[in-house]
Amino acid sequence: MAANQTVAKPSLKQIGLSEDTLWGLYYYLMKTRLLDERFRKMFRQGRYAGTYFSAVGQEACTVGAVYGLRDEDIIGPSHREIGAAVTKGIPIKEMVAQVFARSTSVDKGKTHPCHYGSRAKGVINPASTVAGQTVVATGCAMAFKIQKKDNIAVAFFGEGATARGGWHEALNYAGIHKLPILFVCQNNLWAESVPARLQGAIEKFSDRAKAYGFPGVTIDGNDVVEVHKTAQEAIKRARAGEGPTFIECMTYRWYGHSEIDPADYRSQEELDTWKKKDPIPRHEKLLTDLGILTPQKREALVEEIDQEIDEAVKFAEESKYAEPEEAYRDVYSENFPVRRDEY
Amino acid sequence: MKNTTYIEAITSALYEEMERDESVFMIGEDIGLYGGVFKATKGLQKRFGEERVIDSPISEAYIVGGCVGAAMVGMRPVPEIQFADFITPSMDQIIQQAAKIRYRSGGQWTCPMTVRVCCGGEVGGGLYHSQINEQWFFSQPGLIVVMPSTPYDAKGLLKSAIRGEDPVIYFEHKRLYRSVKEEIPEDDFTVPIGKAAIRREGKDITVVAYGLMCHKSMEAANILEKEGVTVELIDMRSLLPWDREMIFESVKKTSRAVLVQENTKTGGVMAEVSASITEEIFDYLDAPVTRVCGLDVPMLPFAPPLEHYFLPNAEKIVRAVRKVLEY
Ligand SMILES: Cc1ncc(C[n+]2csc(CCOP(=O)(O)OP(=O)(O)O)c2C)c(N)n1
Ligand SMILES: [Mg+2]
Numbered sequence: 001m002a003a004n005q006t007v008a009k010p011s012l013k014q015i016g017l018s019e020d021t022l023w024g025l026y027y028y029l030m031k032t033r034l035l036d037e038r039f040r041k042m043f044r045q046g047r048y049a050g051t052y053f054s055a056v057g058q059e060a061c062t063v064g065a066v067y068g069l070r071d072e073d074i075i076g077p078s079h080r081e082i083g084a085a086v087t088k089g090i091p092i093k094e095m096v097a098q099v100f101a102r103s104t105s106v107d108k109g110k111t112h113p114c115h116y117g118s119r120a121k122g123v124i125n126p127a128s129t130v131a132g133q134t135v136v137a138t139g140c141a142m143a144f145k146i147q148k149k150d151n152i153a154v155a156f157f158g159e160g161a162t163a164r165g166g167w168h169e170a171l172n173y174a175g176i177h178k179l180p181i182l183f184v185c186q187n188n189l190w191a192e193s194v195p196a197r198l199q200g201a202i203e204k205f206s207d208r209a210k211a212y213g214f215p216g217v218t219i220d221g222n223d224v225v226e227v228h229k230t231a232q233e234a235i236k237r238a239r240a241g242e243g244p245t246f247i248e249c250m251t252y253r254w255y256g257h258s259e260i261d262p263a264d265y266r267s268q269e270e271l272d273t274w275k276k277k278d279p280i281p282r283h284e285k286l287l288t289d290l291g292i293l294t295p296q297k298r299e300a301l302v303e304e305i306d307q308e309i310d311e312a313v314k315f316a317e318e319s320k321y322a323e324p325e326e327a328y329r330d331v332y333s334e335n336f337p338v339r340r341d342e343y
Numbered sequence: 344m345k346n347t348t349y350i351e352a353i354t355s356a357l358y359e360e361m362e363r364d365e366s367v368f369m370i371g372e373d374i375g376l377y378g379g380v381f382k383a384t385k386g387l388q389k390r391f392g393e394e395r396v397i398d399s400p401i402s403e404a405y406i407v408g409g410c411v412g413a414a415m416v417g418m419r420p421v422p423e424i425q426f427a428d429f430i431t432p433s434m435d436q437i438i439q440q441a442a443k444i445r446y447r448s449g450g451q452w453t454c455p456m457t458v459r460v461c462c463g464g465e466v467g468g469g470l471y472h473s474q475i476n477e478q479w480f481f482s483q484p485g486l487i488v489v490m491p492s493t494p495y496d497a498k499g500l501l502k503s504a505i506r507g508e509d510p511v512i513y514f515e516h517k518r519l520y521r522s523v524k525e526e527i528p529e530d531d532f533t534v535p536i537g538k539a540a541i542r543r544e545g546k547d548i549t550v551v552a553y554g555l556m557c558h559k560s561m562e563a564a565n566i567l568e569k570e571g572v573t574v575e576l577i578d579m580r581s582l583l584p585w586d587r588e589m590i591f592e593s594v595k596k597t598s599r600a601v602l603v604q605e606n607t608k609t610g611g612v613m614a615e616v617s618a619s620i621t622e623e624i625f626d627y628l629d630a631p632v633t634r635v636c637g638l639d640v641p642m643l644p645f646a647p648p649l650e651h652y653f654l655p656n657a658e659k660i661v662r663a664v665r666k667v668l669e670y
Contacts, residue, residue: 074416076412106449107447108449110449115447117448117452124412125444125452127439127444129435129439129440132408135404135408135412136412136436137412138409139405139411139412140416142412143417146394146395146418153412165404166404166408166435166436169404169408172400172402172405173405173409330446331445331484333507333509335507335509335536336487336536336584338484339584
């Protein structure tokens with residue numbers, strides 16, 4: 001390219017998304033990132049127990065796929081889907097209360113940090129079992145088909161999860177019955193300390209979709225526009241009864257598997273390369289080029305989100321832990337009271 | 344009233360519940376076109392269609408896990424596990440999803456699902472077609488576990504399970520499918536979960552059993568009666584939760600208890616019943632609580648003499664009762 005040639009600015013038309021959507025994606029990327037970094041900071045400050053699973057660096061995969069879903073659509077998340085919870089509309093207050101294990105969390109402090117869920121917002125409160133919610137979300141899609149509803153399900157999992165047996169059974173079934181579901185793999189190259197090459201002898205995990213009889217694509221998971229457009233296409237197919245799609249999003253987690261993992265199994269070089277592909281500045285550049293984003297607007301947005309997070313943290317920290325008696329609740333429906341033992 | 348076998352009772356409960364509530368559906372191996380390997384679902388696909396009586400691939404994890412998801416969004420699934428032996432691939436979904444979704448979501452999500460599990464020995468099924476494995480589920484709060492021994496209970500408990508709001512593991516004993524028959528009402532009825540039944544009143548000793556072992560215990564009671572011993576026979580029916588009150592009341596009255604369980608002894612349901620009796624009503628006992636169980640070896644070896652040796656039967660129960668009475 002000649003030095004004096006100017007690069008054509010992108011147009012909304014070329015991108016194929018509205019200004020509202022591009023801004024909406026940005027909003028949730030920022031919200032996810034700022035909340036995630038805040039959680040990390042608060043963990044280091046010892047303000048809550050357990051550990052924390054950061055998804056910093058991976059936000060575009062979840063935000064792009066979830067943005068625009070309806071409340072009745074179901075998300076089957078695992079442990080690294082903060083972006084899905086935020087974008088599906090779970091209030092930040094509820095999410096902080098969950099991490100802080102307080103009585104104001106919907107789970108009343110029964111699961112450990114990052115297990116966000118909400119029936120109202122259609123997010124399955126996850127079990128920690130890797131690939132667990134992939135199976136359950138497929139069952140939601142099976143129900144939608146029987147009920148003749150056009151709701152869909154979106155199952156999220158890491159590349160490590162694709163090695164599990166139940167995961168295979170779910171995708172196999174979804175293919176046979178053309179269920180309305182998206183299988184979104186966040187391939188961040190690592191499953192704790194184990195590299196992706198030790199999870200399967202294939203280059204692209206999306207190739208697995210062939211075996212199940214539905215389309216699979218591998219995309220740049222750090223490009224929120226690409227993720228969103230790919231997901232929208234798949235959602236359209238799913239709602240129209242044309243069956244599942246496997247979307248493998250190539251991405252990278254910046255920090256350890258959880259906050260207690262120094263992640264010294266991977267090279268600095270690898271980390272540096274991926275940090276340069278940060279999904280947020282990339283989307284910001286696009287928005288700036290389109291004239292949608294200015295430094296002032298960015299600042300105002302950060303301030304607005306930070307304030308919401310501050311309030312949520314205050315809410316959570318001022319919330320009490322549940323009374324010990326809470327341990328006995330929600331084991332069964334009210335038909336079966338749990339027997340109490342006194343010691 | 345209608346003379347009905349245990350398996351007919353199951354089929355008719357399924358039929359009536361599917362007729363009554365369109366959110367009820369079934370999924371399992373060979374249950375559709377074929378009507379199930381034991382024919383428990385015979386005719387159901389023809390009546391209700393392929394979308395509500397689904398022939399699944401051989402995918403136990405999906406059969407159960409998918410039903411958990413379906414139950415969470417408004418369905419009342421009745422998955423079938425063809426043999427209790429092959430429930431292992433679905434353990435993850437039963438224990439981590441079904442049993443805990445209500446708890447881990449603070450009661451937001453629920454799982455009204457009934458897993459039908461075909462189980463049990465004395466059918467020449469050998470090591471991989473005779474298992475029950477009820478003890479694995481018995482120790483999991485969040486699950487309901489039942490095992491009927493009569494056609495009436497088979498129908499009534501299945502209806503209660505399907506209409507309830509909790510995940511139920513419903514064990515149906517294949518030895519009983521066609522070997523027990525009784526008059527049952529043609530009108531709708533249910534059997535409450537969590538309640539045992541006194542099958543025979545007596546004053547000398549309490550025998551507690553469930554499933555096939557109720558019938559073995561009844562045989563034993565008949566033999567003992569001739570010796571002048573009256574047995575109070577309690578059919579647990581529900582294992583989780585189990586009817587502590589009824590069992591304790593009976594043992595308080597008789598002061599002696601023999602507990603009969605088809606499965607291996609160690610870590611079984613009767614270990615808990617025994618421990619609870621000694622823990623809570625020790626003062627009433629005149630003799631050690633005694634168990635008659637399957638052997639502590641893998642359940643169960645195939646060759647007929649080995650199978651026979653493994654399983655509790657009337658003679659073994661009679662011997663145990665005599666010993667407890669002589670104590
Ligand atoms: C069935 C199961 N095995 C092991 C674990 C422990 N564990 C939690 S996350 C994880 C790695 C998951 O890797 P991947 O699926 O790639 O997701 P990522 O953490 O990279 O987002 C492991 C081994 C678990 N939670 N569940
Ligand atoms: Mg990974």
